[in-house]
Amino acid sequence: MATLNGIDKGYEFLANQLPATPILSSWTIDGMVGCKISFKSEHLQKTGSFKTRGALHNMRILAEKESKGVITHSSGNHGQAVAWAAHQFSIPCTVVVPENTPAAKIDAIEGYRARVVRCGNGIVDREETCDRLAKELSLDIIQPFDTVETIEGQGSLGLELRSQLGEIESLFVSVGGGGLAAGLALALPDTTLYLVEPQGKELRMQLDGSHNDDQSALDTIADGIRVRIIGDENKRILANHPKVHIITVSEEEIREALILIWTRLKQHVEPTAAVAFAGLRQVQMAASSPLPFSSTTVILCGGNIDTSFIP
Amino acid sequence: MATLNGIDKGYEFLANQLPATPILSSWTIDGMVGCKISFKSEHLQKTGSFKTRGALHNMRILAEKESKGVITHSSGNHGQAVAWAAHQFSIPCTVVVPENTPAAKIDAIEGYRARVVRCGNGIVDREETCDRLAKELSLDIIQPFDTVETIEGQGSLGLELRSQLGEIESLFVSVGGGGLAAGLALALPDTTLYLVEPQGKELRMQLDGSHNDDQSALDTIADGIRVRIIGDENKRILANHPKVHIITVSEEEIREALILIWTRLKQHVEPTAAVAFAGLRQVQMAASSPLPFSSTTVILCGGNIDTSFIP
Numbered sequence: 001m002a003t004l005n006g007i008d009k010g011y012e013f014l015a016n017q018l019p020a021t022p023i024l025s026s027w028t029i030d031g032m033v034g035c036k037i038s039f040k041s042e043h044l045q046k047t048g049s050f051k052t053r054g055a056l057h058n059m060r061i062l063a064e065k066e067s068k069g070v071i072t073h074s075s076g077n078h079g080q081a082v083a084w085a086a087h088q089f090s091i092p093c094t095v096v097v098p099e100n101t102p103a104a105k106i107d108a109i110e111g112y113r114a115r116v117v118r119c120g121n122g123i124v125d126r127e128e129t130c131d132r133l134a135k136e137l138s139l140d141i142i143q144p145f146d147t148v149e150t151i152e153g154q155g156s157l158g159l160e161l162r163s164q165l166g167e168i169e170s171l172f173v174s175v176g177g178g179g180l181a182a183g184l185a186l187a188l189p190d191t192t193l194y195l196v197e198p199q200g201k202e203l204r205m206q207l208d209g210s211h212n213d214d215q216s217a218l219d220t221i222a223d224g225i226r227v228r229i230i231g232d233e234n235k236r237i238l239a240n241h242p243k244v245h246i247i248t249v250s251e252e253e254i255r256e257a258l259i260l261i262w263t264r265l266k267q268h269v270e271p272t273a274a275v276a277f278a279g280l281r282q283v284q285m286a287a288s289s290p291l292p293f294s295s296t297t298v299i300l301c302g303g304n305i306d307t308s309f310i311p
Numbered sequence: 312m313a314t315l316n317g318i319d320k321g322y323e324f325l326a327n328q329l330p331a332t333p334i335l336s337s338w339t340i341d342g343m344v345g346c347k348i349s350f351k352s353e354h355l356q357k358t359g360s361f362k363t364r365g366a367l368h369n370m371r372i373l374a375e376k377e378s379k380g381v382i383t384h385s386s387g388n389h390g391q392a393v394a395w396a397a398h399q400f401s402i403p404c405t406v407v408v409p410e411n412t413p414a415a416k417i418d419a420i421e422g423y424r425a426r427v428v429r430c431g432n433g434i435v436d437r438e439e440t441c442d443r444l445a446k447e448l449s450l451d452i453i454q455p456f457d458t459v460e461t462i463e464g465q466g467s468l469g470l471e472l473r474s475q476l477g478e479i480e481s482l483f484v485s486v487g488g489g490g491l492a493a494g495l496a497l498a499l500p501d502t503t504l505y506l507v508e509p510q511g512k513e514l515r516m517q518l519d520g521s522h523n524d525d526q527s528a529l530d531t532i533a534d535g536i537r538v539r540i541i542g543d544e545n546k547r548i549l550a551n552h553p554k555v556h557i558i559t560v561s562e563e564e565i566r567e568a569l570i571l572i573w574t575r576l577k578q579h580v581e582p583t584a585a586v587a588f589a590g591l592r593q594v595q596m597a598a599s600s601p602l603p604f605s606s607t608t609v610i611l612c613g614g615n616i617d618t619s620f621i622p
Contacts, residue, residue: 028422043577111339266354266614268579303577 002148007155010057014156036295043303051081057153059085071139073126075101078144083114096130145177146231154180158187171297174275176225178234185241192243196279224272247279273300313459318466321368325467347606354580354614362392368464370396382450384437386412389455394425456488457542465491469498482608485586487536489545496552503554507590535583558590584611
């Protein structure tokens with residue numbers, strides 16, 4: 001079970017390996033929204049997303065166990081993060097990617113010295129290939145979002161935030177598999193958490209315990225959080241946090257938030273990172289009275305943009 | 312005549328008004344280019360470009376002279392910078408813009424409380440309208456790039472760089488009217504300056520003294536430096552600098568450099584800012600032997616992107 005104690009220990013290690021990512025702000029955006037916003041810049045994290053935290057934390061534990069090699073499946077940020085983290089510990093790494101993965105992403109993974117194995121495009125294909133190779137080659141699997149090691153690694157972001165900003169009153173975060181949200185929930189038990197999701201995810205129903213077998217990807221420009229179902233451990237952690245709000249944003253809201261971050265904050269984040277800010281904008285627009293906070297924190301979770309999204 | 316002494320005095324004032332913009336770097340880009348690169352982030356400057364330096368320096372001098380109001384003509388960064396700077400000193404400000412200026416840019420100028428006056432689209436229209444209103448309304452004109460006050464203001468960037476990085480061996484800068492390049496040339500007399508221009512500008516011929524009456528705008532995506540002719544004072548300063556190289560980059564080279572800055576450095580700079588980096592890439596590609604420097608500095612001059620340039 002992931003715990004605050006585990007996050008504390010992970011942070012002790014990670015804080016020495018990864019420089020704290022900067023807190024950015026914009027007077028113009030603060031003026032538009034009507035509160036002081038701290039943007040936590042995980043797009044400037046090593047490999048371009050917060051995923052590096054969980055990957056490096058996993059790798060430290062596996063290095064102690066003298067792992068002979070690791071494997072994971074991901075076409076995106078998790079794959080790059082695992083490849084980089086494994087390279088830091090000189091652990092051989094294999095990343096299973098769907099056949100339709102853009103060449104640029106494969107280049108990035110191979111640039112971190114990992115071996116890339118292509119498989120079919122479905123999530124089931126990916127998992128099966130990954131499991132089969134892990135067994136055949138005796139490799140350790142690095143899960144993307146629902147293991148103790150990953151959640152505790154991502155949770156270091158919460159402790160880092162507190163070391164930079166003091167107590168965090170409220171925080172907006174984009175939710176995919178839920179590993180980052182769960183890590184933050186454990187690390188910041190007194191913070192009001194706004195979990196922001198694209199349409200169709202139905203996170204409220206998931207947290208309320210409705211069972212959902214729909215493994216299909218969400219249809220959203222936020223390509224980092226197309227996974228529909230959050231992990232069971234993440235669901236448990238989030239359902240137990242006393243101050244959780246869920247906000248569902250439209251594609252249009254994500255796009256508007258993205259353009260504001262690009263043009264006002266001048267940060268070239270990926271669409272997934274704009275989901276969190278879109279949630280804050282929705283709260284602001286809906287508020288007939290002042291916002292329920294005078295300052296807040298928005299996680300910019302990544303900056304690895306699909307090149308098809310560039311003019 | 313602009314002097315290093317004038318830049319020193321300006322910097323004393325500006326350093327208290329404008330926080331130093333950060334120096335950014337990327338291991339990935341350093342690896343690609345083969346040297347250590349310091350990216351100076353003037354896109355994170357107040358109003359989103361280095362123009363704020365010259366504008367604020369002008370305004371301080373005019374405030375001492377108890378100016379009753381200022382006027383300038385610009386559809387871009389200079390207009391926003393002057394509007395903001397005037398507002399800091401509570402000096403009334405008018406900005407003359409061509410009729411085809413996008414609404415977003417007018418909103419930005421008006422957001423800084425300046426009055427916007429529309430005129431015809433030619434450069435002559437703009438100058439005539441500006442001069443006529445200045446005379447009628449007794450306003451002081453803030454020139455965009457070829458006055459002592461503007462050059463000395465932009466030069467503060469060179470002193471700021473030295474306070475952050477120590478001696479600057481070499482530096483790449485995009486050149487339009489030449490105010491920033493001239494300011495840097497005065498501030499950094501021992502630095503090798505790479506002046507980078509879009510095709511068609513023929514800066515070499517201009518510095519060699521060829522007369523050029525062609526006032527037409529350059530056809531380039533680098534919309535901040537479409538002005539073809541550099542100012543006379545700037546020409547004189549640059550022609551006297553002992554270590555000046557001129558590099559001409561194609562539109563394709565600008566676009567490639569822009570995408571690298573967006574995707575690797577994660578900074579949403581404007582195309583004009585990518586011109587300087589495109590120059591460094593060209594030097595790198597052309598080098599049959601190691602680069603002529605082990606480290607260098609690239610100015611990211613602005614981040615105000617035309618919204619038509621967003622997908």
